[in-house]
Structures are given as structure tokens and as C-alpha cells.
Amino acid sequence: MYKIGIFDSGVGGLTVLKEIKKATPTSSIIYYGDNGNAPYGDKQEEVIRTLCLKIGKFLYEKQVDVIVIACNTATAAALKTLRATFPIPIIGVIEPGVRAALEVSENKNIGVILTPASAKMNAYKKVFDKIAPEGYTIMERGCKLICPMVEGNWEVEYGTYMTDELIKLYLEGIPSNVDTLVLGCTHYPIMQDTISKYFTKNIVNPANETANELMKQLAQIKEKDLSTGEPTTEYIVSGNTEKFFDFAKNFIDKDIKEVKKINL
Amino acid sequence: MYKIGIFDSGVGGLTVLKEIKKATPTSSIIYYGDNGNAPYGDKQEEVIRTLCLKIGKFLYEKQVDVIVIACNTATAAALKTLRATFPIPIIGVIEPGVRAALEVSENKNIGVILTPASAKMNAYKKVFDKIAPEGYTIMERGCKLICPMVEGNWEVEYGTYMTDELIKLYLEGIPSNVDTLVLGCTHYPIMQDTISKYFTKNIVNPANETANELMKQLAQIKEKDLSTGEPTTEYIVSGNTEKFFDFAKNFIDKDIKEVKKINL
Numbered sequence: 453m454y455k456i457g458i459f460d461s462g463v464g465g466l467t468v469l470k471e472i473k474k475a476t477p478t479s480s481i482i483y484y485g486d487n488g489n490a491p492y493g494d495k496q497e498e499v500i501r502t503l504c505l506k507i508g509k510f511l512y513e514k515q516v517d518v519i520v521i522a523c524n525t526a527t528a529a530a531l532k533t534l535r536a537t538f539p540i541p542i543i544g545v546i547e548p549g550v551r552a553a554l555e556v557s558e559n560k561n562i563g564v565i566l567t568p569a570s571a572k573m574n575a576y577k578k579v580f581d582k583i584a585p586e587g588y589t590i591m592e593r594g595c596k597l598i599c600p601m602v603e604g605n606w607e608v609e610y611g612t613y614m615t616d617e618l619i620k621l622y623l624e625g626i627p628s629n630v631d632t633l634v635l636g637c638t639h640y641p642i643m644q645d646t647i648s649k650y651f652t653k654n655i656v657n658p659a660n661e662t663a664n665e666l667m668k669q670l671a672q673i674k675e676k677d678l679s680t681g682e683p684t685t686e687y688i689v690s691g692n693t694e695k696f697f698d699f700a701k702n703f704i705d706k707d708i709k710e711v712k713k714i715n716l
Numbered sequence: 717m718y719k720i721g722i723f724d725s726g727v728g729g730l731t732v733l734k735e736i737k738k739a740t741p742t743s744s745i746i747y748y749g750d751n752g753n754a755p756y757g758d759k760q761e762e763v764i765r766t767l768c769l770k771i772g773k774f775l776y777e778k779q780v781d782v783i784v785i786a787c788n789t790a791t792a793a794a795l796k797t798l799r800a801t802f803p804i805p806i807i808g809v810i811e812p813g814v815r816a817a818l819e820v821s822e823n824k825n826i827g828v829i830l831t832p833a834s835a836k837m838n839a840y841k842k843v844f845d846k847i848a849p850e851g852y853t854i855m856e857r858g859c860k861l862i863c864p865m866v867e868g869n870w871e872v873e874y875g876t877y878m879t880d881e882l883i884k885l886y887l888e889g890i891p892s893n894v895d896t897l898v899l900g901c902t903h904y905p906i907m908q909d910t911i912s913k914y915f916t917k918n919i920v921n922p923a924n925e926t927a928n929e930l931m932k933q934l935a936q937i938k939e940k941d942l943s944t945g946e947p948t949t950e951y952i953v954s955g956n957t958e959k960f961f962d963f964a965k966n967f968i969d970k971d972i973k974e975v976k977k978i979n980l
Contacts, residue, residue: 621885
């Protein structure tokens with residue numbers, strides 16, 4: 453069976469894991485959540501790259517067939533480096549996100565909400581400029597607090613009157629001519645119900661297209677592990693295991709049994 | 717000596733009390749903070765008016781010479797009613813705020829940050845339309861969370877990374893041609909240092925001009941209490957006394973001795 457490595461700065465990448473489990477339920481997964489170093493969203497690019505290399509090495513040594521960087525900031529900072537370092541397919545979430553937006557937008561004006569670090573790297577604009585046809589526009593809106601909001605479960609901690617207002621304020625920064633909004637951080641789909649209250653046109657979750665991309669890659673490679681037993685999902689974090697467990701159980705994987713802590 | 721009644725939905729009006737104590741240190745003050753019913757900022761106009769009438773009656777029966785409504789939302793909702801009900805001078809904070817802004821603005825474009833309830837009543841725009849000379853413009857920006865931020869001491873509770881970001885997001889809604897920003901809620905001067913990080917042109921605190929207005933009114937009336945003892949400041953609230961005490965001691969009146977609780 454295929455063995456897929458997925459990583460993120462914390463719980464956000466679980467939204468990608470969810471789509472991947474749907475797309476390939478017979479594959480085994482190792483998920484690494486670097487919550488001991490979260491959030492990535494306000495770190496320097498170099499720092500993020502160093503963290504990602506450590507995680508990449510860890511997953512590669514676990515003999516995964518492919519690595520999915522289930523974090524936009526990490527994709528922007530480290531996709532190239534990881535591809536140059538490890539001889540297996542490495543999949544990011546940004547290009548799939550851009551492709552999905554280009555497909556969905558009718559008036560050709562795309563908006564992206566993302567972390568300040570991703571915005572500073574022009575994570576989406578850089579990829580967009582390479583692959584978008586003539587006539588399309590893109591704008592990026594850095595949203596400092598949405599990621600901490602999800603990691604900290606602020607809806608429960610502080611109340612929805614605060615989380616709703618914050619989402620509303622961030623979305624006020626999206627020009628009214630934008631018809632397609634990309635959730636440019638893997639944490640954001642957790643808040644999609646709230647986001648869709650204040651942005652009522654197309655919303656793109658790059659996780660779907662990332663899962664499609666993964667399926668194409670898998671079709672081209674041979675799995676290393678030829679056993680045919682039950683596929684497993686292994687959760688590993690660098691920080692708090694309990695909060696991760698509760699979050700994963702509530703939002704993504706009700707069958708989760710265990711979260712291990714391994715510092716790299 | 718003069719006896720001045722001041723009221724607000726909570727601690728915000730203390731910023732007005734502070735200016736009044738500076739302007740007339742020989743007057744006695746009764747301050748009523750309706751924190752049991754705070755925030756006023758998202759209540760219906762009618763509800764606010766009823767609360768203000770009760771407080772007005774309480775202060776009037778305490779034989780104050782004048783009542784200062786140290787709350788913009790309450791001024792917008794109840795100034796007229798209180799003036800029609802009690803035969804003593806009633807002073808609000810909005811007209812002084814507008815007058816101060818008209819004096820300070822150079823390019824004639826004024827912005828106001830205020831509670832959603834005040835914004836819904838067009839609290840500033842209504843007064844502005846009556847007294848502003850030709851050529852001036854005003855825009856109001858409702859800010860749902862700044863008042864709760866001050867009342868709940870969020871800087872300590874949640875951290876400045878959150879309060880800074882919220883202030884920044886609200887101020888992003890102020891057009892760049894605005895050269896004068898009115899703090900249209902008496903809670904906001906508490907956050908003035910943060911506000912001035914993100915709005916670097918003129919900032920108007922209506923409390924100063926309100927104290928001037930009070931001095932003009934006092935000059936025209938005879939005090940009822942002719943004793944010449946030490947002036948007193950009495951603090952009364954409808955809700956939590958301890959939080960009010962700590963707040964008043966930290967931010968406004970280090971000599972505060974006691975806060976009474978009286979429900980009206």
C-alpha cells in the first residue's frame with residue numbers, strides 16, 4: 453500500500469489529510485503537526501525552511517512514497533528546497549489552489565486570504581504569475597489572527613462574537629469585484645462556515661485539488677510497501693498532544709486513537 | 717461647591733471624569749457606571765434611553781447641579797429625553813467632539829470611530845450636519861470590539877498581539893484622506909497609544925472639550941451645596957465592583973477608596 457507523509461505547523465493540515473483520506477482510503481498516512489513551533493505564519497522564511505527540512509528528513513526516513521506539504525506558508529518557503537533534497541514526489545498546496553481558483557472564477561478576479569508570512573512571500577501571486585492566463589487578477593490579504601484562532605479554538609475560548617467579527621474585518625479587505633476567494637492557509641477551511649457568511653461568492657479550498665494532484669502522482673509511482681493489511685493513520689506532533697487529539701477528534705477524524713510526541 | 721453627576725455604561729466615562737477633575741478640582745462628583753448593563757454599544761436605542769432615564773433620576777435626586785452623559789451611545793440615544801425630563805443642565809459628549817474636530821482638521825475630512833449602536837444612530841453625522849460649515853465631510857466607522865476590549869482589559873487577558881491587530885483592522889476602514897479622527901466612544905482614549913500607532917494624524921478626545929463646555933455651564937448656575945469642605949468623588953456601579961475598582965485605580969484615579977453597588 454502507499455504510504456503518504458503529510459505535515460503542517462499544527463492542526464491546519466488535517467483539512468488536507470481529510471481530503472486525502474477520502475481520495476485514497478487504502479493508503480497509510482503519517483501526519484506530522486509541528487505545533488511546538490506553531491504558528492509558522494509570522495516566522496522568517498529561513499526559519500520555516502529549516503523546520504521543514506527536519507520534518508522532510510523524518511518522513512523520508514519513514515519510507516513514505518510521497519510527501520504532502522499541507523501548509524501554504526511551508527509550501528511557499530520550502531517546496532523547492534524539499535524537492536531538491538529528497539528523491540520522492542513532494543506536493544504543495546499553492547499551485548493546486550491557484551489552478552482551482554482559475555477554473556472557478558467567472559469574472560477573473562481572485563482573492564486569497566493567507567498568513568502574513570505567506571503574504572510577505574507573495575506565495576500565491578508568484579505561482580499565479582507563472583500559470584494564470586492573460587486577463588486574470590489576484591490579490592492577497594494577510595490575516596494574522598485566523599490561524600491562532602483555529603489553533604486556540606477561540607470560538608469556544610473567547611466566543612463567536614469575537615471570531616465572527618475578526619473574520620468579517622479581514623474579509624472587508626477583499627475588494628468587492630473579487631468573485632473567488634482562496635482559503636490560502638490550511639487552517640481556514642475549519643472556519644469556512646463563518647467565512648461564507650461574509651464572503652458569499654465562490655470559496656476555494658485547495659485541499660480538494662491537492663488530493664487530485666496526489667492521486668495523479670501516486671498513479672505514476674510504485675508503492676514501496678507491498679503489504680495489503682489495514683491502512684493506518686499515525687499522528688505525531690512536536691508540542692501539545694492533548695489539544696491536537698481533541699481537535700483532530702472533533703473536526704477531522706473521530707476514529708483517532710493516539711497522538712505521539714516526537715521532537716526533531 | 718458644585719456637585720457634578722457623571723454616568724456611563726461602565727468604565728469608559730472615567731476618561732471624561734479625569735478631564736473634569738482636572739478642569740474643576742474643587743467640585744464633588746458622583747459617577748455612576750452602569751456596568752451591569754454594559755455594553756450599551758450593541759443595544760437598541762429604546763433600551764438605552766430607559767436605562768439612562770433611571771440613572772438621570774438617581775443623579776437628579778442626589779441633587780447634582782449638572783449631569784454629564786459621559787458615553788457617546790447614551791448621548792445619542794438619550795440627551796434630548798434627559799434634557800426634557802430634568803430641570804438642570806445636561807451635557808453630552810458628541811457636540812463637543814464634533815466642535816473640537818472642526819477646529820483641528822486642516823483638510824476638512826473627519827473620521828469617527830464609535831460603537832455599532834452609535835454608528836447605527838448616525839450619532840456624529842447628525843450633530844455634524846447641524847453645525848459643520850460648508851466643505852467639511854465626516855465618516856463614521858462602527859467598531860464592535862474596542863469597547864469590550866477596554867471593559868475586559870483584553871491587553872492583559874488575551875495579549876497585545878490581539879488588541880493591536882483589532883485596532884489596526886478597525887483603522888484600516890478609515891479612508892486615507894481623513895486627517896482628524898474623533899474617539900467617538902469614551903472607552904477609546906484608554907487605547908489611545910495603540911490607536912496612535914495606526915492613525916498618525918490628529919486624534920480628538922471629546923472629553924477635553926466636554927470639560928470646557930461643563931465649565932461654561934457651571935459659570936452660569938449657582939451651586940446648591942454652599943459648604944466649602946473637601947470635594948469628594950463617589951463611585952457607584954450596577955455590576956462588578958472589583959473590576960471597576962481595579963480599572964479606575966490603574967487608569968484614572970489612584971486615590972479611589974471605594975466602589976458602591978446600587979441597582980436602579
